[in-house]
Amino acid sequence: MYAAIWRLLPGPRWLKALEAVLLALAVVAALFTWVFPALADTAGLLDATTVRE
Numbered sequence: 120m121y122a123a124i125w126r127l128l129p130g131p132r133w134l135k136a137l138e139a140v141l142l143a144l145a146v147v148a149a150l151f152t153w154v155f156p157a158l159a160d161t162a163g164l165l166d167a168t169t170v171r172e
Contacts, residue, residue, distance in 0.1 A: 124142075128135040 125135060125139070128138045130138070
């Protein structure tokens with residue numbers, strides 16, 4: 120999978136490395152902005168005071 124992404128990125132090796140880092144940062148930002156908060160609301164991970172039996 121990573122080889123396919125590497126082949127699809129345009130430019131020389133140094134530019135591909137920079138683009139790969141920016142792509143990884145964008146994925147992490149999207150996860151922390153939208154995915155993780157939605158999972159926390161859905162799974163009830165913020166209910167620290169409730170005891171589940």
